[in-house]
Every structure is written in C-alpha cells, then in structure tokens.
Amino acid sequence: MVYQQKQIERSVFRAYDIRGIIGKQLDEDAFYSIGLAISCRLYELGRKKIFVARDGRLTSESLVKALQQGLIDSGISILDLGAIATPMLYFATHTLQVDSGLMVTGSHNPADYNGIKIVLAGTTLVEKDIHHLYELVVAGRCYQGKGEYHSFNIIPAYIQRIVSDIKLKRTLKIVIDCGNGIGGPIIPSVIRALGCDVIPLYCDVDGRFPNHHPDPSVEANLADLKQAVAHNQADIGIAFDGDADRLGVVTDKGEVIWPDRLLMLYALNLLEKNKGATIVYDVKCSSHLGALINEAGGIAKMCPTGHSIVKAVMREENAALAGEMSGHLFFKDRWYGFDDALYSACRLLEILSSNPQTVSEQFAAVPNSINTPEIKIPIADEQKFTFMQQFCEQAHFPDAHIITIDGLRVEFAEGWGLLRASNTTPCLVARFEAKDKISLERIQALFREQLHNLDKNLVLSF
Missing domain, CATH: 3.30.310.50 (Alpha-D-phosphohexomutase, C-terminal domain)
Structure with a gap:
C-alpha cells in the first residue's frame, strides 16, 4: 500500500496522546506521517528501535501497519508486540532494552475513534512533546532508511511477573468484565492463576463493543457487572476499559467503588510499611483522600488530570502510588510506575484476601461522602x-x-x-x-x- 504524507488537524494532538475520529480526523496516511515524525524524535533521542502494539478496534490493524511503515521507511526498526493491552507495552519498555513504544488504541472512546499512546526514551509524552510531533508533521521532516521488522511476544513475561508478585491469602470469587476490549484474552487467566474463581463477562475481543461502552468510569456501563455479581454471589466485580489501563470496581452489595476510594484503601495498605511515602492523585479526587494520606503518615500531592501528567508528577515527586478518578492507577511500589489496570486489580485482590471481612465490609471502613x-x-x-x-x-x-x-x-x-x-x-x-x-x-x-x-x-x- 502507498501512503502519502498529509496534513492533520492540530486538535487530534491532545494533552496526553493522539486521538481522533477515523475517516474524518485520522486515517492510514495520517498514521504514516505520524510514524515519520516520531522517527525524527527517535533519532534526536539516539534511539533506532521501538515497540509497537495495538488494541482490538476494527481499524487498529490497518492503522498500526501504516504507522510501522512510516517508522521503517525512516530507518527505525520495529518490534511488533501484536494485539495486547496498553500496560503490556509499557511493561516491555520498562523491562527490556528498548525503552520506546507506541500503542495504537482508542482507549475508552467510541468505536469510530482511534489514536496513539506514545513512550519515547522511557517517558510517556505530555502535551508539549505531543504538540512538537504535530510541528514535525507540518514541517514534513523525515529521515530515509530501511528499518527492520520483528515480532515479539511479551505476554508470558508479563504474566509471570504479576503472578510471582501477588500472593492471595484466600480464594475470592470474581466477575471480570472486559467490555469486549483487548484485555479479554489475558485478564481472566491471570486472575485464575492467582487462585481465584473467575466468572468472565464480555471477554471476547470485539471492536464494535456490542454489549456496552468500554468505559468503567460511567456507572451505566457497570450495570451488567452488578447483575452478574449478584447472580453469581461473587465477592467482587472488576471492569476494564478498552485497552485495559483503567478499571472499575463493584462490591458484593452492588456498590460502585470509585477510584478515589480505591486509592484510599491502597494508601492505607501501602503506608503501613512505607511511612512518609508520597501519593499522587488528580484534581477530581475526594478531599478525604488527601486527608487520609496525611493522617496515615504519607505525603499527599494533588496534580492535574491525565495519565501521562500523573506519571510525570510521580517521577518528580518520587511517589510510590498514584491514581485518578478515571480509573488509571499507578504503582511504583513493587511495580514500575505506569498505569496498569490488571496489576492494580491484583493488588486490590491481595489486600482484600488478607481480611476475612466481605468486600463491602472492608470498604465501609474507608471514608465516604x-x-x-x-x-x-x-x-x-x-x-x-x-x-x-x-x-x-x-x-x-x-x-x-x-x-x-x-x-x-x-x-x-x-x-x-x-x-x-x-x-x-x-x-x-x-x-x-x-x-x-x-x-x-x-x-x-x-x-x-x-x-x-x-x-x-x-x-x-x-
């Protein structure tokens, strides 16, 4: 297929990723041009290799090919991770010798959206750097070369790392709703490997999202999960977004536990062994969260919303834990500091399994308003x-x-x-x-x- 460099709407170069409507704001030619622009930044950073992955949206496969071609035509070599969850791409950039990665994903947006989450030289790009990519696209700058293409399977190492880290003290019955997102083929098996009884819900990948929108921050999207938890008399229900970097939680009583209250439970657990740790949270979170962190011996730090912004503040503050109301949760303690809904879910199960009380009883002890x-x-x-x-x-x-x-x-x-x-x-x-x-x-x-x-x-x- 022949791709052409083209001009792209500035508005799709957003605060923490590139994202727009396919066929209207973005297409394969646009992804090829973005690949050329990213190649320029990689050369400036002294990088010649990059991981590339995609989610399960209907447009992702053709878009990732165009993106890869732009990189290869500029002399950048590709390590194709295939169709995986976004945190698995982040895991690859943190644990292997290649520290840059591109994730083609529309995240939780409607099915006609798609985009790119970008990690270059170990850093997730924020607004200023993303806008610089737009300027490179407009300038039409590019290198010429012939990069190599290789495929790589990161999934076994990722699963092994989680299973070796998480230890549950009792069996829990869990309903897992993947919302037909890309986490579906992996998440239930990982949680089963921890010793849990798993009831899967919408875990087949379908980029049309026929059952509900894959956004667990909207309570209406958790209706089927609530019903399944009640029907199966499960201990807890956990929902994941389209690329599995955000989660939502429902208790055995059908109560939605919003991410700021999840952070409270995580913070109390973390600060038992890490007094003085800094915990970062976004501006949308409860005022109870900052007070709880301080009272438990931690340092509370409020920051703007956005997964890449939170990660940047975590690095600046050397924080052990962070989160935002949308469901992005970040563990530096025992993990790598990137947003990973599966790892965060497993840490939650570890905490809950150490207490004989029901999930709803445990969250009743967490401040609410x-x-x-x-x-x-x-x-x-x-x-x-x-x-x-x-x-x-x-x-x-x-x-x-x-x-x-x-x-x-x-x-x-x-x-x-x-x-x-x-x-x-x-x-x-x-x-x-x-x-x-x-x-x-x-x-x-x-x-x-x-x-x-x-x-x-x-x-x-x-």
Missing part, C-alpha cells in the same frame, strides 16, 4: 478550552479556596466543586462532593449560576 461521579457537559472540542479560560476569569465564588492547576476546583468548608475541560472528549467535566445533600445542592447551584452567567444555553444535568 455525598458526591457525584464525573458529570459531562457537552461542548464543541474547539470551544471547550476557551470557555474554560473565560469561566476561570469571570466566575466568582466568595469565601472559597480556589485551585487552578486543572480547570477550577472551588473548596468550601462543607465541600467542593470542580469544572475542567476534558482532554479526550468534546465536553466539560464537573464533579461535586459535600458533607451532606443540602451542602452538595448548594455548591451545585453556585456552579449552575456561574455557568449560565457565561452561557445561558449550556445544557446541565445537575
């Missing part, structure tokens, strides 16, 4: 950042503490509210937490007033 999940407010991609800037400049919240590291987080004595622009979808994201329902409604009303002062036509679901 009146709160909302992420609330999405539709807005055009090209308008969301401008709107957010105007909101930060014009909104007025007297007697509140304002945090502006990512959007606007407004903290009151009785709770807080957050508004930020999503970096992956055309929407604003809001979240609220308070000590009681009346306080929550008051904070939401303040945000509604300020939002409608800026745009009366904005559709709000809170």
Whole structure:
C-alpha cells in the first residue's frame, strides 16, 4: 500500500496522546506521517528501535501497519508486540532494552475513534512533546532508511511477573468484565492463576463493543457487572476499559467503588510499611483522600488530570502510588510506575484476601461522602478550552479556596466543586462532593449560576 504524507488537524494532538475520529480526523496516511515524525524524535533521542502494539478496534490493524511503515521507511526498526493491552507495552519498555513504544488504541472512546499512546526514551509524552510531533508533521521532516521488522511476544513475561508478585491469602470469587476490549484474552487467566474463581463477562475481543461502552468510569456501563455479581454471589466485580489501563470496581452489595476510594484503601495498605511515602492523585479526587494520606503518615500531592501528567508528577515527586478518578492507577511500589489496570486489580485482590471481612465490609471502613461521579457537559472540542479560560476569569465564588492547576476546583468548608475541560472528549467535566445533600445542592447551584452567567444555553444535568 502507498501512503502519502498529509496534513492533520492540530486538535487530534491532545494533552496526553493522539486521538481522533477515523475517516474524518485520522486515517492510514495520517498514521504514516505520524510514524515519520516520531522517527525524527527517535533519532534526536539516539534511539533506532521501538515497540509497537495495538488494541482490538476494527481499524487498529490497518492503522498500526501504516504507522510501522512510516517508522521503517525512516530507518527505525520495529518490534511488533501484536494485539495486547496498553500496560503490556509499557511493561516491555520498562523491562527490556528498548525503552520506546507506541500503542495504537482508542482507549475508552467510541468505536469510530482511534489514536496513539506514545513512550519515547522511557517517558510517556505530555502535551508539549505531543504538540512538537504535530510541528514535525507540518514541517514534513523525515529521515530515509530501511528499518527492520520483528515480532515479539511479551505476554508470558508479563504474566509471570504479576503472578510471582501477588500472593492471595484466600480464594475470592470474581466477575471480570472486559467490555469486549483487548484485555479479554489475558485478564481472566491471570486472575485464575492467582487462585481465584473467575466468572468472565464480555471477554471476547470485539471492536464494535456490542454489549456496552468500554468505559468503567460511567456507572451505566457497570450495570451488567452488578447483575452478574449478584447472580453469581461473587465477592467482587472488576471492569476494564478498552485497552485495559483503567478499571472499575463493584462490591458484593452492588456498590460502585470509585477510584478515589480505591486509592484510599491502597494508601492505607501501602503506608503501613512505607511511612512518609508520597501519593499522587488528580484534581477530581475526594478531599478525604488527601486527608487520609496525611493522617496515615504519607505525603499527599494533588496534580492535574491525565495519565501521562500523573506519571510525570510521580517521577518528580518520587511517589510510590498514584491514581485518578478515571480509573488509571499507578504503582511504583513493587511495580514500575505506569498505569496498569490488571496489576492494580491484583493488588486490590491481595489486600482484600488478607481480611476475612466481605468486600463491602472492608470498604465501609474507608471514608465516604455525598458526591457525584464525573458529570459531562457537552461542548464543541474547539470551544471547550476557551470557555474554560473565560469561566476561570469571570466566575466568582466568595469565601472559597480556589485551585487552578486543572480547570477550577472551588473548596468550601462543607465541600467542593470542580469544572475542567476534558482532554479526550468534546465536553466539560464537573464533579461535586459535600458533607451532606443540602451542602452538595448548594455548591451545585453556585456552579449552575456561574455557568449560565457565561452561557445561558449550556445544557446541565445537575
């Protein structure tokens, strides 16, 4: 197949990856051009080899071939890992001699999206570096050469590393919902190898995602998991997103445990043996989390949202653990510091198995509050950042503490509210937490007033 260098919309070069609608914003020619641009960066970094992998989306196979061809035509040699979960690509870059990798994945976006997550010289690219790739595409710079192509199977080493690290003290019955994502062929077998009784749900790979959208941060997508946990009298249900770097959890009582409360359990366990450890969490997380970390002898560090941003802050702070509300969880303790939903799930099972109480009883001991999940407010991609800037400049919240590291987080004595622009979808994201329902409604009303002062036509679901 012949590929042509082409210009690409700047908007698909996002804060922590490249992502867009296939056939409209991205196509095979675009992936070829991106391959050429990435080759330029690899030469600058002194790298001549790179891992490449893909998820199970219908477009991923043809797109990864175009990306690889752009790299090979520039003299970069390819180690093709095939169709695997994103954390397996990260694992390869951390444990083998090649420290760069590209993952063709649309993550949790709708089926018509796809994109690339990028690790170069051991670092997951963030906004500035991703925008530099766009500039290289526009400039049309490229090297000429003939790289080699090799395939490589990372799966056995990855599985062995997890199984050798995790030790369960009792058998748990678990429903695993892979949402027809790429983790399906591997995840149930790994958890069985730990000694668990596994009930698989939607573990066949299907890039159409026919059963539900593969985004465990949306409670509606966990409905079948809740039902399966109840029907099978399971101890817990765990859901994974499309490329298996995010998770969601449902207890034996059908309660969704949002990732900030998962982080609380992880933090308490970690700090028992690692007093003084730094734990990083994103701006969407509960105020209880920071307080709990500090009270347990740790150092709490809030940061902007985004998997690549969290990893960068982890490195800067030498943190042992990190996480964000979307379900990305990062262990540096006993692991490598990248977001890995399967490893995080296994660490959770290890903690839960060490306590004879039920899963719901164990989480009942973790602080909770009146709160909302992420609330999405539709807005055009090209308008969301401008709107957010105007909101930060014009909104007025007297007697509140304002945090502006990512959007606007407004903290009151009785709770807080957050508004930020999503970096992956055309929407604003809001979240609220308070000590009681009346306080929550008051904070939401303040945000509604300020939002409608800026745009009366904005559709709000809170």
